[in-house]
Amino acid sequence: WINWLCDLRTSQAINPHLARLRSPSKTRHWVTSILAVMDSVSLRISLDPDAAKPQDLQLLTEAAVTLDTVAMQIPGLAAGSIPLRELSDRLHQAVTGASQPGDTAGNETAEVIGETSAPIAELNRDGMDPKPSAADQVAAAGVTRADWDNGIAALRQVGYPLPVDLAAARRRFCRIRSVYAPTALALAQEYHAAPAPWSGERTPPVPTMWPKDLLLEQLPSP
16 A cells, blocks of 8 residues: 555656546545545554554555645645645654543554654644644544444444443544544545545535445344
């Protein structure tokens, strides 16, 4: 995935018109593919911080930089783009920092990732707020409580190991996703990407395309 992201970023930087090319399949789009991979990594880290690997932060960073590079080429989105160094530091902080009360898993994740706290100290000196409120993170993450509960229900049904404190896991997930989701959802809207779950709204509105084998469809109706 990292190699694909680098190739995608390079090709679209050279020829920005490639970003608007669509897959022959109406259920596929490069933006939602990137978002799905990022969410998968973010979920795994959030549910089990001890499972974090150095490659996780690298993948999230490469994906976020790719999305931001494309967004900078769109006049309506360029103004909200984040400098690449700042974007990398924000992801580092989100993945490794215990920014919410009672959430100590971030320190353990930092040890696994093998990073230091230097980038966070630099952000403090530059005047950037290193600890946005939980409400701001939830809003920026773009995943409602119902979306989260449905996702957890699907994972539980297939036997995926879940932590006891799911509230802390949700805080960690929103903290990480809040860094990259605004750009990803804006691009999905701009390119009218396939309306995958957790990928925001479209204009004009279209129904969400759930995977055909989604486990929740097998649950009995209330």
